[in-house]
Amino acid sequence: MTDETRADAPVEHVAGGWGSLAGMSALYRREHPSGALATLRRQNKARGFMCTSCAWGKPVHPHAFEFCENGAKSTIWELTTDRCTPSFFDAHTLTELRTWQDYDLEMAGRLTEPMRYDPSSDRYVACGWDEAFAGIGDILRSLRPPESVFYASGKASLEASYLYGLMARVYGNNNLPDSSNMCHETTSVGLKSVIGSPVGTCVLEDFEHCDAIFYFGQNPGTNSPRFLHPLQDAVKRGCRIVTFNPVREAGLLHFVNPQNPMQMLTGKATELSHMYLQVKPGGDIAALMGICKHVFVRDAAARAAGNDGVVDRAFVEEHTSGLGEFEKAAGAASWAGIEEHSGLLREDLEAAADVYCAARNVIGVYGMGLTQHVHGSQSIAMLVNLLLLRGNIGRQGAGICPVRGHSNVQGQRTVGISEKPELVPLDRLATMFAFEPPRKKGRTTVEVCEGVRDGTVRAFVSLGGNFVRAIPERDAMEAAWRDLALTVYVGTRLNRSHLVHGKASYLLPCLVRSEVDRQAGVPQAVSIEDSFSHIHGSMGHAEPASPHLRSETAIVAGIAAATLPDHPKRPWLAWSGDYARIRTLIEETYPEMFRDYSARMFEKGGFYRGNPARERVWKTDDGKANFTTPTVRSALGVGAAPGRLHLITMRSNDQFNTTIYGFDDRLRGLRGSRAIVLMCEVDIAEQGLAAGDEVTLVGDAGDDVRREVSGLTVTPFDLPRGCLGGYYPEMNPLIPLWYHDEASKTPAAKGVPVRIRRTVV
Numbered sequence: 001m002t003d004e005t006r007a008d009a010p011v012e013h014v015a016g017g018w019g020s021l022a023g024m025s026a027l028y029r030r031e032h033p034s035g036a037l038a039t040l041r042r043q044n045k046a047r048g049f050m051c052t053s054c055a056w057g058k059p060v061h062p063h064a065f066e067f068c069e070n071g072a073k074s075t076i077w078e079l080t081t082d083r084c085t086p087s088f089f090d091a092h093t094l095t096e097l098r099t100w101q102d103y104d105l106e107m108a109g110r111l112t113e114p115m116r117y118d119p120s121s122d123r124y125v126a127c128g129w130d131e132a133f134a135g136i137g138d139i140l141r142s143l144r145p146p147e148s149v150f151y152a153s154g155k156a157s158l159e160a161s162y163l164y165g166l167m168a169r170v171y172g173n174n175n176l177p178d179s180s181n182m183c184h185e186t187t188s189v190g191l192k193s194v195i196g197s198p199v200g201t202c203v204l205e206d207f208e209h210c211d212a213i214f215y216f217g218q219n220p221g222t223n224s225p226r227f228l229h230p231l232q233d234a235v236k237r238g239c240r241i242v243t244f245n246p247v248r249e250a251g252l253l254h255f256v257n258p259q260n261p262m263q264m265l266t267g268k269a270t271e272l273s274h275m276y277l278q279v280k281p282g283g284d285i286a287a288l289m290g291i292c293k294h295v296f297v298r299d300a301a302a303r304a305a306g307n308d309g310v311v312d313r314a315f316v317e318e319h320t321s322g323l324g325e326f327e328k329a330a331g332a333a334s335w336a337g338i339e340e341h342s343g344l345l346r347e348d349l350e351a352a353a354d355v356y357c358a359a360r361n362v363i364g365v366y367g368m369g370l371t372q373h374v375h376g377s378q379s380i381a382m383l384v385n386l387l388l389l390r391g392n393i394g395r396q397g398a399g400i401c402p403v404r405g406h407s408n409v410q411g412q413r414t415v416g417i418s419e420k421p422e423l424v425p426l427d428r429l430a431t432m433f434a435f436e437p438p439r440k441k442g443r444t445t446v447e448v449c450e451g452v453r454d455g456t457v458r459a460f461v462s463l464g465g466n467f468v469r470a471i472p473e474r475d476a477m478e479a480a481w482r483d484l485a486l487t488v489y490v491g492t493r494l495n496r497s498h499l500v501h502g503k504a505s506y507l508l509p510c511l512v513r514s515e516v517d518r519q520a521g522v523p524q525a526v527s528i529e530d531s532f533s534h535i536h537g538s539m540g541h542a543e544p545a546s547p548h549l550r551s552e553t554a555i556v557a558g559i560a561a562a563t564l565p566d567h568p569k570r571p572w573l574a575w576s577g578d579y580a581r582i583r584t585l586i587e588e589t590y591p592e593m594f595r596d597y598s599a600r601m602f603e604k605g606g607f608y609r610g611n612p613a614r615e616r617v618w619k620t621d622d623g624k625a626n627f628t629t630p631t632v633r634s635a636l637g638v639g640a641a642p643g644r645l646h647l648i649t650m651r652s653n654d655q656f657n658t659t660i661y662g663f664d665d666r667l668r669g670l671r672g673s674r675a676i677v678l679m680c681e682v683d684i685a686e687q688g689l690a691a692g693d694e695v696t697l698v699g700d701a702g703d704d705v706r707r708e709v710s711g712l713t714v715t716p717f718d719l720p721r722g723c724l725g726g727y728y729p730e731m732n733p734l735i736p737l738w739y740h741d742e743a744s745k746t747p748a749a750k751g752v753p754v755r756i757r758r759t760v761v
Contacts, residue, residue, distance in 0.1 A: 033079035035542050039514050040075055042541055043067040046604050049514045050528050050538040052078070052155050053656055054224040055404035057204040057532045060605035068225030069653075073661050077493075078512040079542055082109025084494050086126040089115065093122040094499045102469065102729075103660040106493045111509035112546035117501050124507055129550065129558060132506050137562030139486040139504055140459060145172025145438070147458040148486075149448050152178040152417050153465030154406020155513070157526035157538070159582040160552040161408070162589075163575065164463055165416035165424070167560040170435050170570065174424075174442030175457075178417050179657075180409050181445035182470055182747060186371035187402045188413065189744040190380035194626045196619030197611055198423075199410055201399035202363055203532045204605075207234055209397030212359035214352075215243045215273075216284055216383065217369015217750070218403045221251015221667050222653045227403065232270045240274040240359070242352045245369060246281055246648060247725060248718050250667040275352055280343035280720050281646045281751040282373050282636035287342040287349060288382040289630070293330040294353035295389055310357050315391035319616055322627035326385060329629045341633040343720050361397030362387065369648075371402075372750040374637025377743040381628040388625055394616035404531040405657065411529025414593070414609070415586055419444055428589055434569045445471065446745040449737055452480050459486040460502070461559070463552060464510075466658040468497040472735035472747045473707070490555055495658065510552050515540040517551045524579045526553070527601050534606030535594075553579060637739055638753040640722065644700050645683065647752040649728035649735075658729050670715070677756070678717035678725030687756055689714050694759040697726070701736045701753050709733055710759070724754065 033039075042048030044058045044066040051067060053074040058066070067075070088108055094117070097105065114132045115124035127135075140148055150168040152161060168176050180188065188198040195201070207213075207230040220227040228251065235241065243252045252273050279287050299310040316323050335346045342349070356362060364383045373379060384393070384400060392398040404410050416424045419442030426437040443451060449471055451457030460467075460481075471477055481487070484502030490510050491498060498507055511517055517524045517540055525539045550558070557576035564570070575581050580598050587594040593609035600607040612618070618625050636646060651657070652665035652674065664671045677695060684690065693714045699707030709731055719725060728749065739748045 033076045034081050036076050036079045039079060039542050040065070040067055040072060043071060043075060046602055047537075047539060049540050050407060050536050051075070052407050052513050054226075055154075055407050055410060055531045056224045056226045057530045057534060058536055058606060059204060066226075070222070070225055070656055074656055075514055077659065077661065078514060080109055082107065083112050083545065084108040084110060085112050086115065086124075089124040094124070094501065095122055098496075098499050102496055102658065103663070105495055106659065108494050110493055110545040111491060111507065113509065113548045115507040117505035119503070132508060133558045133562035135504065136486065136488055136506055136559055140171065140563045143458055143485065146175070147456065148173065148461065149175040149177070149443060149451070149457055149459065150461050150463070151448070151465065151467055152176065152412055152463045154179040154409030154412060156412065156463050156552050157408065157513075157528060158411050158415050158535070158586065159526050159579045160463070160556055161412040161417050162415040162582060162586050163553060163556045163560065163572070165418075166429065166433065167556060167564070169429065169437045170433065170560070170564050173438050174419050174421050174440065175448070176417050176419050176442055177445045177448055178409065178412050179406055179465060180413060181745070183368050183405055184371055184402055184409070185444070185744040185746045186376040186380060186741045190377035191384070191400065191402075193377070193743075194381050194384045194620070194628060195393060195400075195613045196625075197613035198413070199533055199611065200401045200531065201393055201611055201614045202401040203534070203608065204230070206363060206397050206399055207231075210234060210239055210361045210363045211397070212239060212355055212362045213241045214356065214362060214364050214383070214386070215241055215252065216364070216366040217245055217371075218365060218367025219245070219247070219249040219251050220403070221249055222651055223367065223405065224403055225251070231272055235270060235272055240355050241272055242275045242277070242355055243273040244277050244279045244284060244287055246278055246720050246723050247650070248276060248278065252276065274355065275348070277344050277348055277352065278720050280341070281648055281723050282375070282634045283342035283344070284370055284379045285341070285375065285382050285630050285635055286338045286633045287344055288379075288386055289330060289333050289633070290335070290338040290342065290344070290346065290349035291353040291356060292386055292389065293333055293338070294350045295357060295386075296327055296330055298353070298357050311389050312391040316388065319394075319618065319625055320388055320627055321622055321624040322629070326627040326629050337633055356386070356390070361395070362390065362392045363397070363399055363401055364392070365401045365403060367403045369750050371741070372746055372748055373635035374739065374741060374748045374751075375632050375635040376741040376746065376748070378628075378630045378632060379635045382630055384625070385627050388627060393625065394614055399614065402531070407530075408528040410531060410533070411535070414529055415590070425589060432569070432585070432588060434567060444745045446737060446740055446747065449473070449477055452477065452484065455483070458484055460484055461488040462497065463490050463556065466495040466497045468500045469495065469658050469729050470732070472732055472739070473737045474729070474732045488559070490552060508555055509546065509549050510555055511540070511544055511549050513538055513540055515542045515544045515549075519551070519554065519577045519579070522578075524551070525601065526579060527583070529609070530606065533609050533611055535601060535609055536606040537601035553582070636751045637748055638701055643755055644753055645722050645724050645756065647697065647724045647726055647731060647734060647754045649731045649749040649752070650725050651728055668717070673713065674727045674730055675711050675713060676715045676726070677712040678715050678719060680719045680721055680723070681716055682721055684714060684716060689756075689758060691716050696757045696759060697724070697731070697734055697754045698757055699734045699736065699753070700755045701739060703736060703738075705736065707734050707736070724756075
């Protein structure tokens, strides 16, 4: 196998190995990062800095190189020697820059100075920080509080996030959507409703004690490569991984550990998945129903023979409610319907159920392939049903484990970045800061977009991220965005959103996490929360890319001080001069989770903030973990129809979220272009197409709105029939704004109804 392998070759690429090192070194040679090797040695280490890529946990005993291909790329990308200075904007109007590709925009390098939009020249021009803060404050004060939105990307630290949420509430609203609204908000809503916790129950050590892992809709090879280490260790000691994913991803098939010299020398990979079941998009509800159905059959047979049943009845009786109704529904579910909706065979689902029954400790792992559907909340509830049957929540080596994306997206929710006022201790904030917090629910990502479109949102402040590029119906939304009174973008490198400006717009450059953050000459530490609810301290050591950069915390404080009335209990600038003072506020606001915060933040492996569901304390309405009966058999919002296919949006091996590092997708054997649509051979033939044909994808949601993405090359790939694959964010214009999870409003990007039209030459 080589990196020249095409998508239609009968081989599979290997996660890790020399290909991973080659991917990192290629980016290194292109970016010429300043001090990157010394910085990488400190990545995810005590007294070092925490990676800004995924939110995977940081072990107590780290490897010599505790970073993966994606984490290294993120750091190299941030530490580039290329600079996007004011002279760059002197040479290019924003109208011209909007014709550039995402990759080319970011290749301009690190932003170096605060900028404001000049409508007369259609350019960003340099301005001072005081000018920027004063201009932003003037406009925000002129608007009614409900008209402004404060969005947060998942990278901002706990300290910056806490101040940001406080600023929005003192200003007068709970309009605090974050990147979770686009990806894992279904987890926060779905898990909380059935087990009382909005986050997963596992910790990193659980993977040392599990006997089976049921793995749904997540690709560790591309999205969280450090996860491959505990998966490899688990398999080597006999754990069985049963994978459900429409796409056969190399990261769950074969892994060569780059930190294992013998594997690197021999190229001998660890085979990861015991079973790999290519479920249809949205078919997880049916697949899980089939597994549960067989578990009940096994349980009844064992009890009829006078043996202990398979279902843990003692646990169910003490800790759960709703089993009876769910058991009846599973018994009544037909295998024909299960096979139709899941796309899987009964015998395979029964074999998966047998693995589950034989395992003492089971972890359920999932990603956005499970959550980003119209009925994604019900998919999560079905996975919880399976785990509850044998008491696999609330004990060592078992539990539910959503794999988060951004490195602190979970932590932001913990310290108050939430549009849901009931999740924030507002009464405590009122006492601490002498104001009356708003009690009205704020806007989600989808509701922000609706507000921009109908004119009820007039200002958008973005703490990092690439919001406009990441949302559904992007083309229509970009047109509406330009009617905003104000857009504010805090960022590190130029991206597409920065070019979609309001009538007034500011571009504010910030430090990256690996850079030294000095306040009043004193280096500051920040903190983040990983997917396992552990809090980690982080200190940058690289010199900043520009003397004009400010930290996210300092930028938030500057906007707040320029916008809000002075008050002795809200000394924004003093807080930003000493981050320990902010941690004291967080500890006072959340004393149960952040006890001795600053003293514990550099504990090896992080300190655990706790999770009641892990202790089998269920913060639900009835005080129990709830079995639920699904109302649908498919998580899709628009089902099958003649000629209709369902599109999965995907990330390549050479990107992280909307950041595109290059145009190869090594782990899928794809090279040179992102303008492709992946299809199985049968669908290609049925559509009258051939590999290499140019096609247009046309939205088929049934609402008579024209949505198209053209110029795509048909590329054969191993997918279920009726399933297409295409890259995020290029495919986002095909997703209707209204097409989202019913409970959380997370866009349903993993089952988008489309038709395919051949380009006529």
